Amino acid sequence: MKPRHNMDIYALTWRLPVLVWQTLFFIAPLVFMIAMSFFLVKNYRMVEAFELVNWMKMFSRDYFWDSYVLSLGLAALATICATALAFPASYALAFMVSDNIRRWAIFFLIIPYFTSYLVRIFSWYVLLAEAGIANGVLGYLGLGPFTMLNTAFATIVGYMALTLPLVVILQTLSMANIDRSLIEAAHNLGAGRLRTIVSVVVPAGKVGLIVGALFCFILSFGDFVSPYYLGGSKPPTLTILITDTTKSGQQWPRAAVVAVTMMATLMVIAYSAIRYAYNRRQP
Amino acid sequence: MSDKHKSESISRRDFVVLSGGVASAMAFPAILTSRKALADPTELNLLAWYGHGEPDVVSEFEATHNVKFKPKYYAGGDNMLALIAQSPPGTYDIILSDSEFVQQLNEAGFIENLNPEDYPFDDFIHDDFRNFPGHWRDGNLYSVMVRFGHLGVAYNRNTISEEEASSYRCFWNSKLTGKVGHFDWHLPTLGMMSLYNGNSQSPFDLDGAAWDEVKKTTMSLRPQVGGFFDYGGTFNSLKNGEMLAMCGIGDWITGVLEKDGAPVTSVVPEEGGIQWTESYCIGKDSKRADIANRFIQYMLSPYGQVRSAEMAAYPAFCVTKAGQAELRKVNMAEAERTGQVPGAANNPVTLIEEGRIHYRDIPRQQSLEDWNDFWSEYKNA
Numbered sequence: 001m002k003p004r005h006n007m008d009i010y011a012l013t014w015r016l017p018v019l020v021w022q023t024l025f026f027i028a029p030l031v032f033m034i035a036m037s038f039f040l041v042k043n044y045r046m047v048e049a050f051e052l053v054n055w056m057k058m059f060s061r062d063y064f065w066d067s068y069v070l071s072l073g074l075a076a077l078a079t080i081c082a083t084a085l086a087f088p089a090s091y092a093l094a095f096m097v098s099d100n101i102r103r104w105a106i107f108f109l110i111i112p113y114f115t116s117y118l119v120r121i122f123s124w125y126v127l128l129a130e131a132g133i134a135n136g137v138l139g140y141l142g143l144g145p146f147t148m149l150n151t152a153f154a155t156i157v158g159y160m161a162l163t164l165p166l167v168v169i170l171q172t173l174s175m176a177n178i179d180r181s182l183i184e185a186a187h188n189l190g191a192g193r194l195r196t197i198v199s200v201v202v203p204a205g206k207v208g209l210i211v212g213a214l215f216c217f218i219l220s221f222g223d224f225v226s227p228y229y230l231g232g233s234k235p236p237t238l239t240i241l242i243t244d245t246t247k248s249g250q251q252w253p254r255a256a257v258v259a260v261t262m263m264a265t266l267m268v269i270a271y272s273a274i275r276y277a278y279n280r281r282q283p
Numbered sequence: 284m285s286d287k288h289k290s291e292s293i294s295r296r297d298f299v300v301l302s303g304g305v306a307s308a309m310a311f312p313a314i315l316t317s318r319k320a321l322a323d324p325t326e327l328n329l330l331a332w333y334g335h336g337e338p339d340v341v342s343e344f345e346a347t348h349n350v351k352f353k354p355k356y357y358a359g360g361d362n363m364l365a366l367i368a369q370s371p372p373g374t375y376d377i378i379l380s381d382s383e384f385v386q387q388l389n390e391a392g393f394i395e396n397l398n399p400e401d402y403p404f405d406d407f408i409h410d411d412f413r414n415f416p417g418h419w420r421d422g423n424l425y426s427v428m429v430r431f432g433h434l435g436v437a438y439n440r441n442t443i444s445e446e447e448a449s450s451y452r453c454f455w456n457s458k459l460t461g462k463v464g465h466f467d468w469h470l471p472t473l474g475m476m477s478l479y480n481g482n483s484q485s486p487f488d489l490d491g492a493a494w495d496e497v498k499k500t501t502m503s504l505r506p507q508v509g510g511f512f513d514y515g516g517t518f519n520s521l522k523n524g525e526m527l528a529m530c531g532i533g534d535w536i537t538g539v540l541e542k543d544g545a546p547v548t549s550v551v552p553e554e555g556g557i558q559w560t561e562s563y564c565i566g567k568d569s570k571r572a573d574i575a576n577r578f579i580q581y582m583l584s585p586y587g588q589v590r591s592a593e594m595a596a597y598p599a600f601c602v603t604k605a606g607q608a609e610l611r612k613v614n615m616a617e618a619e620r621t622g623q624v625p626g627a628a629n630n631p632v633t634l635i636e637e638g639r640i641h642y643r644d645i646p647r648q649q650s651l652e653d654w655n656d657f658w659s660e661y662k663n664a
Contacts, residue, residue, distance in 0.1 A: 250361060
């Protein structure tokens with residue numbers, strides 16, 4: 001039993017930094033945020049208390065639930081779009097190019113993250129404006145002009161700018177690691193390309209595909225910049241509702257209610273997604 | 284100890300001399316630093332709307348008085364109150380407040396008493412400004428008005444005529460469907476809706492029935508709305524034509540764009556306009572109250588008033604006659620554009636005296652929370 005005891009200390013030593021980090025920078029702020037949701041605001045100052053009034057206030061407001069449904073809907077739509085748009089590119093990078101080209105492609109997919117997300121969104125602002133570049137190009141084709149800014153379409157474009165390169169990278173890395181002999185076996189057994197993708201590639205790359213989609217959902221659900229600057233805050237998502245709540249009357253406790261609700265939602269979704277990703281098919 | 288060894292080792296005397304030399308050499312930069320510190324400018328902590336601590340406004344005062352402004356910008360009166368409430372006393376030396384929030388600053392004990400004799404009240408362009416609501420309490424002065432502006436219908440001249448823009452009705456014009464923007468703050472817009480409903484006596488003092496009517500009118504505007512914008516978004520959307528009319532703003536935004544060549548302008552409509560008013564206060568327990576006071580005096584001097592009127596972030600009207608005269612002397616075009624010339628139809632004082640201007644206020648019969656709640660509901664509709 002003694003070796004096992006040593007093993008535990010060894011393992012604990014390596015796990016400790018992560019535990020400390022998570023406790024300091026995730027659990028402690030989360031606990032504080034939950035506690036804050038029960039505080040009161042008096043004369044623009046937060047007062048420690050344990051009152052349910054903030055929860056009752058926010059949960060009884062229709063606009064809170066409208067924003068909740070909207071945020072979920074937009075994040076889900078972004079996830080579907082990003083996964084669908086990323087898949088062909090990831091497939092090509094995983095199976096149809098050399099290792100060298102794949103490395104360069106991944107490098108180029110990382111480059112957008114070198115610049116501030118806000119700057120990228122303002123670039124999209126110029127592109128999508130009524131007199132902007134997108135409408136200019138469409139004009140040459142005899143189309144438009146279309147109103148794109150301050151719409152859900154522009155919000156989704158912003159979400160794609162935020163998440164698409166990441167989803168492509170995650171999908172590519174996942175599919176590049178699929179055992180090629182499985183694909184060859186499928187071909188040898190007479191499966192066509194589409195059948196191979198559906199029956200072999202997607203199940204084998206399931207973890208990467210789901211993790212990519214999950215990241216897209218999490219980032220979109222919690223994003224403030226795109227729905228505010230490209231979507232025109234019309235209607236507001238939960239992130240915009242948080243800022244509205246803090247701006248007027250400094251209702252940080254009510255903003256905490258919104259934030260805790262968002263966290264709880266993401267935890268349920270993330271847990272379900274991860275569980276599904278690693279769920280092995282029963283023999 | 285051998286002689287050789289003795290000669291190579293450092294004696295106690297040598298050590299003391301050497302240490303002294305090294306210490307002096309090390310101290311020399313410190314002496315320089317401390318001399319430099321003597322010349323370092325005094326830091327003045329300013330809490331204000333964006334633009335007030337920028338070089339175009341403060342650089343000359345900084346150079347003359349050897350001070351350095353350290354601005355902290357806020358957006359909205361609630362935000363300002365919260366920043367002060369969450370900071371220890373003495374954090375802010377100068378506070379620029381929207382006039383309707385001065386009373387709350389005063390009640391909370393966040394600002395110092397001022398000496399009225401320090402300011403040119405006799406030169407103010409309107410009697411109301413000398414005794415602005417909430418600025419005095421029990422005969423004591425707590426805040427001094429330094430600039431103001433009017434809010435009305437802001438519109439794109441290529442789409443809407445001046446005649447159409449002469450009423451808030453134009454926001455419901457079919458030409459503007461999806462093209463009416465909102466500055467994302469409930470007070471100015473709801474004040475305008477209240478004026479449109481005919482509450483010209485007291486647009487912010489509404490009983491239950493009048494408040495319900497204001498909500499109904501505002502909701503009816505929702506299908507026209509293209510977006511809700513912050514300061515930068517309001518500029519961009521008007522400039523690039525995404526929004527063709529804007530509710531909740533005035534010349535403080537369109538004036539900047541107009542000077543930049545954009546076909547936008549603002550008018551005070553027939554139902555009346557809202558006045559925003561900015562006043563300076565000295566923060567409670569400020570250790571630099573004296574220099575803060577000198578800055579307020581500077582901003583009320585003719586030269587300071589011109590700096591305020593021409594502020595790059597957003598222009599404003601002068602509050603003193605000498606300030607207006609100086610503006611006419613150095614920038615007649617701006618004075619004429621903003622009606623700050625005698626006899627102009629849009630002269631700010633004339634508009635006030637005609638009863639067309641209403642000072643922005645906080646809701647008197649509802650709480651700010653009620654108005655904000657409705658604003659969230661409206662944005663979600």
